[in-house]
Amino acid sequence: MNRREFIKIAGVGAGSLAFATPLFDFSKGEVLAPDVHPGMYSKRTPTYCEICFWKCAGWVHTNDKGKIWKITGNDDDPHSNGRLCPRGTGGVGMYTDEDRLKTPLIRTGERGKQVFREASWDEAFTYIADSLKKIAEEHGPECTALFTHGSGGHYFGNLLKAYGSNNIAAPSYAQCRGPREVGFIATYGEGVQSPERVDIRDTRCLVLIGSHFGENMHNGPVQEIAQATAKGASIITVDPRFSTIASKSKFWLPIKPATDMALLLAWMHVIIYEDLYDEAYIEKYAYGFEDLKAHVAQMTPEWAYGITTIKPDVIRETAREMANASPRVIIHPGRHVTWYGDDSQRLRAVAMLNALLGSWGRRGGFYNPAKVAFKQYPHPPFPKPDRSWKDAFPGKYKLAGLALASGICDATVPTTERDCSFKAWIVNGTNLIHTLPNQANTLKAIDALDLMVVVDTMPMEITGYADVVLPECTYLERYDDIRVSPHREPTIALRMPAAEPKYNTKPAWWIAKGIADKMGLGHYFPYKDMEEKLDWELKQLGTSLDEMKRIGVKKFKREEDDLYPLQNLDDFEFYTNTGKIELFSTAMEDEGYDPLPKYTAHEEPPYGYYRLIYGRAPMHTFSRTANNPLLSDLMDENSVWVNPKIAKEWDLKNDQYVWLENQDGVVSKTPIKVRVTERIRFDSVYMVHGFGHTNKKLSRASGRGASDADLITRVHIDPVMGGTGMRGNFVTFRFEAGKEVAS
Amino acid sequence: MRYAMAVDTRKCVGCNDCVVACQTENDVPVGHCRDWIVEVTTGTYPELQLEIRSERCNHCANAPCVRTCPTEASHYAAGGIVLVEESECIGCKACITSCPYDARFVHPEGYVDKCTFCAHRVEKGQDPACVSVCPTHAMVFGDLDDPNSEISKAMATRKWKSLIPEAGTDPKVFYLL
Numbered sequence: 001m002n003r004r005e006f007i008k009i010a011g012v013g014a015g016s017l018a019f020a021t022p023l024f025d026f027s028k029g030e031v032l033a034p035d036v037h038p039g040m041y042s043k044r045t046p047t048y049c050e051i052c053f054w055k056c057a058g059w060v061h062t063n064d065k066g067k068i069w070k071i072t073g074n075d076d077d078p079h080s081n082g083r084l085c086p087r088g089t090g091g092v093g094m095y096t097d098e099d100r101l102k103t104p105l106i107r108t109g110e111r112g113k114q115v116f117r118e119a120s121w122d123e124a125f126t127y128i129a130d131s132l133k134k135i136a137e138e139h140g141p142e143c144t145a146l147f148t149h150g151s152g153g154h155y156f157g158n159l160l161k162a163y164g165s166n167n168i169a170a171p172s173y174a175q176c177r178g179p180r181e182v183g184f185i186a187t188y189g190e191g192v193q194s195p196e197r198v199d200i201r202d203t204r205c206l207v208l209i210g211s212h213f214g215e216n217m218h219n220g221p222v223q224e225i226a227q228a229t230a231k232g233a234s235i236i237t238v239d240p241r242f243s244t245i246a247s248k249s250k251f252w253l254p255i256k257p258a259t260d261m262a263l264l265l266a267w268m269h270v271i272i273y274e275d276l277y278d279e280a281y282i283e284k285y286a287y288g289f290e291d292l293k294a295h296v297a298q299m300t301p302e303w304a305y306g307i308t309t310i311k312p313d314v315i316r317e318t319a320r321e322m323a324n325a326s327p328r329v330i331i332h333p334g335r336h337v338t339w340y341g342d343d344s345q346r347l348r349a350v351a352m353l354n355a356l357l358g359s360w361g362r363r364g365g366f367y368n369p370a371k372v373a374f375k376q377y378p379h380p381p382f383p384k385p386d387r388s389w390k391d392a393f394p395g396k397y398k399l400a401g402l403a404l405a406s407g408i409c410d411a412t413v414p415t416t417e418r419d420c421s422f423k424a425w426i427v428n429g430t431n432l433i434h435t436l437p438n439q440a441n442t443l444k445a446i447d448a449l450d451l452m453v454v455v456d457t458m459p460m461e462i463t464g465y466a467d468v469v470l471p472e473c474t475y476l477e478r479y480d481d482i483r484v485s486p487h488r489e490p491t492i493a494l495r496m497p498a499a500e501p502k503y504n505t506k507p508a509w510w511i512a513k514g515i516a517d518k519m520g521l522g523h524y525f526p527y528k529d530m531e532e533k534l535d536w537e538l539k540q541l542g543t544s545l546d547e548m549k550r551i552g553v554k555k556f557k558r559e560e561d562d563l564y565p566l567q568n569l570d571d572f573e574f575y576t577n578t579g580k581i582e583l584f585s586t587a588m589e590d591e592g593y594d595p596l597p598k599y600t601a602h603e604e605p606p607y608g609y610y611r612l613i614y615g616r617a618p619m620h621t622f623s624r625t626a627n628n629p630l631l632s633d634l635m636d637e638n639s640v641w642v643n644p645k646i647a648k649e650w651d652l653k654n655d656q657y658v659w660l661e662n663q664d665g666v667v668s669k670t671p672i673k674v675r676v677t678e679r680i681r682f683d684s685v686y687m688v689h690g691f692g693h694t695n696k697k698l699s700r701a702s703g704r705g706a707s708d709a710d711l712i713t714r715v716h717i718d719p720v721m722g723g724t725g726m727r728g729n730f731v732t733f734r735f736e737a738g739k740e741v742a743s
Numbered sequence: 744m745r746y747a748m749a750v751d752t753r754k755c756v757g758c759n760d761c762v763v764a765c766q767t768e769n770d771v772p773v774g775h776c777r778d779w780i781v782e783v784t785t786g787t788y789p790e791l792q793l794e795i796r797s798e799r800c801n802h803c804a805n806a807p808c809v810r811t812c813p814t815e816a817s818h819y820a821a822g823g824i825v826l827v828e829e830s831e832c833i834g835c836k837a838c839i840t841s842c843p844y845d846a847r848f849v850h851p852e853g854y855v856d857k858c859t860f861c862a863h864r865v866e867k868g869q870d871p872a873c874v875s876v877c878p879t880h881a882m883v884f885g886d887l888d889d890p891n892s893e894i895s896k897a898m899a900t901r902k903w904k905s906l907i908p909e910a911g912t913d914p915k916v917f918y919l920l
Contacts, residue, residue, distance in 0.1 A: 085878055226881070
């Protein structure tokens with residue numbers, strides 16, 4: 001192989017550039033020696049990923065023309081260990097996507113019809129500031145809410161707080177991991193957090209209930225599962241679908257959907273009555289063991305068999321598999337756990353099972369994460385709002401720790417009982433049309449708004465309903481707050497621009513500050529730009545913006561040597577009422593909820609209908625990546641997985657397109673391709689979430705695949721914390737489109 | 744020196760990171776790819792097996808593409824890497840027809856393109872881009888003539904297979920079982 005050959009392979013005329021002088025700004029990032037192809041220089045700038053919320057740190061490589069070339073992981077980052085997932089690697093496509101929002105827009109047509117006129121930033125800010133001031137005068141600032149999913153949330157959150165409202169909601173709570181936090185806090189006094197504090201690297205047995213790592217590409221756990229299994233760890237996967245991770249598991253339990261609670265209770269029964277639990281650990285730390293023992297006395301594997309379809313000997317064998325690994329065992333809490341409405345209780349059962357096996361606070365179980373004490377750039381104290389979203393729901397969802405996106409949506413629909421419903425929404429980085437269940441309700445809420453501002457990088461369905469659309473630049477074109485994440489070792493990571501913002505797009509911090517200035521709230525954003533803010537914050541930690549530009553990620557020492565605080569039965573006071581691990585939850589009892597989780601039978605699919613199960617594909621995040629040119633090239637539509645027996649009954653063939661109709665007569669807006677596969681139970685169908693876009697401005701994604709969100713019209717609300725259970729919908733097949741024509 | 748790659752089917756989750764990394768590293772035009780994922784399900788519910796493979800040009804030691812190329816554009820380079828000299832390629836597609844692995848495509852600029860084992864990286868002692876990004880470390884690349892290389896060790900200690908061995912192409916991409 002000689003050099004001439006690979007210059008040719010580069011296929012970009014590299015030869016002529018061979019010894020060109022690098023043209024970049026040396027003050028930004030690090031310039032490397034020839035790295036692209038011979039004679040081409042590249043520069044790398046640090047970032048952390050925004051494609052999902054694992055936020056892996058990496059390097060953005062640009063070539064000598066300033067063109068973003070590729071993104072790779074940062075070796076010092078515990079989230080990525082130097083290796084990004086396909087979405088992180090494909091993050092370049094978010095930047096190059098020619099369908100991006102390009103300039104501020106003000107709506108001129110009917111809501112949802114995507115008719116806008118272009119506006120200047122100043123004009124857009126004036127429009128928003130005037131509307132918000134009017135709403136504050138007429139209804140109070142508390143009638144404005146923020147929905148956010150991503151880095152911009154911090155700046156818009158501060159804008160909202162400065163204005164006088166603390167109604168800040170992320171769909172990642174009530175639509176995703178909220179029940180898990182509530183279930184674990186009720187048991188241990190602490191939540192699972194993100195990244196999850198699971199010590200997969202050193203575990204000997206990992207139990208996954210509905211979690212589909214490998215398809216869900218949360219980078220850290222996927223990497224650690226590969227490491228752990230290579231060292232001999234076993235995996236037990238509970239899933240009605242033969243997922244990728246099920247195929248790599250020692251045990252696959254193809255459970256009847258909606259019956260997981262019975263399995264968890266039966267496992268606890270076996271572990272208690274076969275004396276497989278960690279006696280010393282339970283003796284020292286647990287409260288309510290005898291109550292639990294009595295509670296599960298009748299919940300035998302034989303009892304659970306009739307409910308779950310999992311054979312009693314398999315339930316016993318898997319319980320023993322876990323106990324053999326104890327305490328290096330993890331019954332994984334999962335992440336998207338809003339399924340059936342009793343989710344906080346199911347996650348309580350998960351937490352309790354871990355406690356019986358002594359895995360919390362132990363190596364190979366759950367570690368104690370640490371993060372640096374981070375001081376934000378100082379600003380004046382925010383005014384105290386008179387009302388919060390909770391006032392709309394007196395006596396309900398008492399253990400909700402964060403605002404409910406769905407709750408705010410519900411409280412926007414005007415009723416006679418409430419004196420003020422929400423009048424304005426600011427929506428940043430979340431496509432609520434696909435994110436919230438029950439679209440009809442969401443649209444009714446939007447219809448009642450005086451103002452909706454959407455800040456996004458892409459034209460999504462939600463942007464069509466906005467009064468003002470503000471185009472955010474992508475994460476590759478901006479500074480953001482320092483990533484301060486809890487992990488085995490505390491780390492911080494820097495995101496800085498690798499290129500100038502394309503088109504007339506701006507970073508979220510600049511947008512929030514601009515609106516604040518217009519409203520006379522500029523003093524809450526007392527910095528000139530992000531460089532000033534970040535440098536001040538980093539100097540408080542003994543580093544600086546200059547250093548972080550060079551290294552991207554900085555590790556700190558743990559302040560205390562307490563990664564596994566319960567490893568040797570050390571004294572420990574839990575943040576619960578009793579100071580113990582509460583197998584019997586006093587907090588639940590105090591609020592009138594079941595102190596011990598009970599099995600509830602959930603509705604089953606009617607004849608000819610199948611339970612709608614949805615999940616993730618490794619190359620996509622929710623509905624936000626469907627138009628990314630690199631990622632849509634890998635997967636540009638979803639399919640509906642159908643068991644061959646069911647396919648035969650309906651005469652369905654592979655690659656045939658069908659519409660899905662749910663139990664309420666709602667038909668998918670777009671057709672979906674059939675995938676006949678043995679990998680799914682006969683009583684369920686499966687589809688990947690995030691497809692079925694109807695916004696025609698998404699040239700690659702529009703009309704491709706179908707949206708599960710369209711079909712989730714029935715929502716089972718978790719009474720404990722308001723989570724929206726979305727797995728109680730059933731669909732059947734239709735061979736023609738519904739009456740409603742896709743907008 | 745004999746370069747080869749082994750893909751651990753036990754570790755591979757089929758995430759496609761190798762595919763995107765190749766596309767960005769080598770500026771492969773959208774709509775084409777030099778590597779790809781194959782998933783094979785066998786059995787009937789609930790007794791199922793799933794094999795996932797990251798596939799690409801096999802860099803065969805007895806390569807039909809090299810044999811059939813009328814202009815010698817397809818050739819063996821150092822370490823047995825099979826490359827296409829694009830300036831010599833006339834786009835006749837004989838190589839595409841002869842490849843049993845369907846590993847080649849016509850680049851929009853008119854020449855035939857395929858996996859190069861990232862020869863430009865390998866020359867600098869780096870792994871190919873696909874190997875370097877794999878989140879589960881499912882791929883190893885190295886020299887089969889070096890008994891201490893990671894790939895030689897993997898091949899010595901694990902069961903493995905190659906694809907379509909009956910074609911007699913002597914492929915250099917292996918799948919650890």
